Amino acid sequence: MSEDTAAVAAPQSTPVAKESSVAALLASPAGRNTGLVVALVLLCLGGVVTAGDRFADVDNVLTILRLAAVIGVVSVGMTFVITGGGIDLSVGAIVALSSVWATTLATQGIANDTHWIVIVFTALLVGGACGLVNGMLIAYGRVVAFIATLASLAAARGLAEIISNRKTQIVNVPGFAAFFDASVLGVPVLVVIFAVVAVAGWVLLNRTTFGRRTFAVGGNPEAARLAGIDVRRHTVLLYALLGLCCGLAAAMLIARTTTGSATHGGLYELDAIAAVVIGGTLLSGGRGTIAGTVFGVLIFTTLSNVFTLNNLSISAQAVAKGAIIVVAVLLQQRLARRSGA
């Protein structure tokens, strides 16, 4: 978890603490991840205690990971946007629109004549284009991100309903579902994709110029501009990247359900933002962690699985989810204050 670069690159944060006190360890990104690991382990212990072998079972773990894969890919993209000082409320709607566009009869016709990969490319293209529009509105149109993406949320889902005529579009292209249903060494392809996206996201955020610019833009856009970074162009790229992730998530969801529908991706924006925030990424930007986000996603999906195994209601689960978010944010604020002092 050597994400110390996050702290180094963020202009606001203090220089890396030299003393090795417990407080400093907790305040460091590695320390925050330790907290998440502890939370996840506690949750798993809860699962084992209450559900025993039904929880600690390879098939069940794969069930959790498959559930995590779709929302996980969106969350990795969301980490970039939030680290860059933005927010995107339209991700669920973009997933829905991409899934619908990629499963229209026209797209399926082309895919049938050529290759099923056309469906995946269409989803990526639509998602990327939506992200591009969001980014342009925010960076060049100077619309506040919250409002711009709120508008996209309404418009994209509406467009998805128009295109699909509110019907569920079924995929009949051979090979498509078979590819995503397959396993690599016992790991489902969906989970492999999530892992690849997470690793690629980590490298991009922590080991490239693009990542350092993201921290700089999120931490202090004015300083970033004076340092010679094209802040507006970078903002557009961040939203386009998240759009691509949404497109990929749509393709994964199409494979999982063999359908495209305007109802897909309901409230994914909240799930993704929640996972990013409890992972330790600052909502105000400038600090972000992909590993934290992955843990955040796993914590929520494991919670959901433990509740399902124990016959507990979705409503109680929502309350538990809310409590976890509040505790995580309170903890985060304390740590931020301590590292700032």
Next chain:
Amino acid sequence: MQFKRITLLVAASALALTACTGNTPEPQGGGNQSGGVKVANDEPGKKVVIGFSAPAADHGWMAAITNAAKAEATKYSDVELRVVEGTNDVNLQISQVETFINDKVDAIVLLPFDGAALTPVALKAMKAGITVINVDRQFDSPFAARSTVLGDNYGMGVSAGTYVCERLKDKPGSVVAEIAGIDSLPLTQDRSKGFAEALAGCGLKVNNRVAAEFTVESGERAAANLLQAAPKIDALWNHDDDQGVGVTAAIKNSGRSEFFMVGGAGSANVMREIKADNGPHKATVIYPSTQGADGIRLARLAVQGKSLGDLVEVEVPREVQLYAPVVTKDNVDRYLPTAFES
């Protein structure tokens, strides 16, 4: 030949007569009367673990589906019901079904948020040897379920239209209005089609039609607009009793009382209104909220290898479509116990 057949027939009817009048049970006839089979069906058999999943209970009818299923399961000592509570996220519902498969339950009763989207995982369950009972929203593959329980949307429209015809047959030129549910859904289209076709049978048509969205608030809005648009109405059919709460509110606000109203789905509060005869509702047509409960019963029978009580057939049927009866003041007591609270 002919003569022989007639004598046979006479002999048979004589036999049937004695069978009917005689008090001693006929051993051969008793077999397919299946009164005994029905009792055997309710007797505890092999333990059956059933997983149940339905969409979010954001609507009175949907909440009743899960509640009725739970209540049904507690009636049988040999049924263990595992309920995962409602979700409108297909990704989550799929993982719920995957959990049931991992748990190796005997049967899954599934009301999918989207029939097509849940088909792959239902196929997976069937391949794993689990008896899947599909409720209300159909899968798009016949291999995805052992048996399907359905309501009758077209039949709802027919029942409502036939009732309106009965009451208005002597008044040609009557104005009939309709408040539909979400207009782009196939179920709404089916209901409207049945209604229009039944009305055509007595020379009536839908003069004013508006659509709401199955919510109280949208029902109020649609009804208020409709009452503005139509100064005089003789009969009004509202597709859904949950949105009907809003429709009734709008009617009360307008002070109109020249027409009678027919509800849809069959909520308990509409039935109480029909019974007390103190509101615009004079009838409602049922879309059974006990489909999930019937799914539980079918799942239990199918797993235990029993047949459906009063049928001769030895296997549980592939599809059971429920009837959409008209509830009026005369027969409301019969339906009130199974009505849902909205």
